[in-house]
Amino acid sequence: MSTITKISTQKNTSDRYNIFLDEKFAFGVDEEVLMRFQLQKGKELTELEITQIQYEDEIRKAFNASINYLSFRMRSESEIRSHLKKKEWEEPVIHAVLLKLNDRQYIDDLAFASAYVRTQVNGGKKGPGTIKQELKQKGIAGHYIEEALSKYDGEQQIDHAIQLGNKVAKQNSSLSERSLKQKIQQYLMTKGFSSDIISIAMEEVEFEKEDDAEWEAMQAQGEKAHRKYKSFSGYEYKQKMKQVLFRKGFAIEMIDRFLQEKEME
Structure with a gap:
């Protein structure tokens, strides 16, 4: 059994405290942990209680690191897990943090996938195939991906494919009509559009040349x-x-x- 003989605020972080046991520094804790365990001068702690307090403080530190990571943009659960692993937190701590984040709705893979689809559709005009692959790489479950992509309808896909096709045609005007057509089709495939969408879009893309332009x-x-x-x-x-x-x-x-x-x- 050890006794808390002193509690002091840490110099660089006002919401963290140093705990002294039997006149010696023992460990630091977050303010939330300090209050939850009712740590105060004169309180006696068993070895088991000390271990539990330190474990809960690790969770709190990892949780705060996750909140900071989330402050820059939305993150998937998989991205946060990878981030915490790089910071060398143990799996039990990571698991506990992810539960907290989900409970408080700080992470939501469906909302993340939906926002990602909107951004890529509006900004990059990518096809659904490419977006799907990128979301898989971010650890998003397949059913969330499919639900998010359901908002990207065929009409939008055709419109974006036409815009991209016309851009390629303009940039490669020195190519023959046949080569230009092949280049546009290949480009649209790499952007993740299906063969059906590409076929429809190619009817509208302005790749055909007048005889003079072809010459x-x-x-x-x-x-x-x-x-x-x-x-x-x-x-x-x-x-x-x-x-x-x-x-x-x-x-x-x-x-x-x-x-x-x-x-x-």
């Missing part, structure tokens, strides 16, 4: 290929030029026209 793209790519293969001549030159330009999606008739004009220069 200008052909000339740009042709000159680039010419600089690479100009050291070759005759049949070998033509074959290398045809191969690279055909792979870039240009029609063989247009390639032949470019090569003919090159011969006349």
Whole structure:
């Protein structure tokens, strides 16, 4: 049995106190723990009580660390667990903290998932596939993900896919129509849109070119290929030029026209 002989406020934190047992410093406690265990000068404590107080104080410190972590943005339960593990708190302490946070509604994985979907839809215009994968990585349960994504309807997805497709088309105007179409489709797939949504969106994306625009793209790519293969001549030159330009999606008739004009220069 030990007796509390002194209680003093810690210098750097006014809500934490130093507990002295039998004239010697024993441990520090949070104000909430101090009040809950009614710690005061002259109170006697058994070894079991001391262990319990210190354990509860660990929970309180981890809880406060979690609140600070949450102050920057919403967090999933899995993110908080990982954060506390990095801070080297033991699993029983982490478990107790997560129970407290859930009881007080400081964490809510469904609300987190819903907010995350809104942010990604409005800001990044990502497809549901990508958002789903990102939420999985944050430890959100599948049923919460599906419920949150149910608010991201097909109409929104098509609209966002069209916007992204038009952006890619504008940035890659030098490509052939076929290559540009492939690039847009691949990009939309990487953004997490389904093949059905992409198919519908491609009907609205402005990737088709007028003949003049396609010829200008052909000339740009042709000159680039010419600089690479100009050291070759005759049949070998033509074959290398045809191969690279055909792979870039240009029609063989247009390639032949470019090569003919090159011969006349």
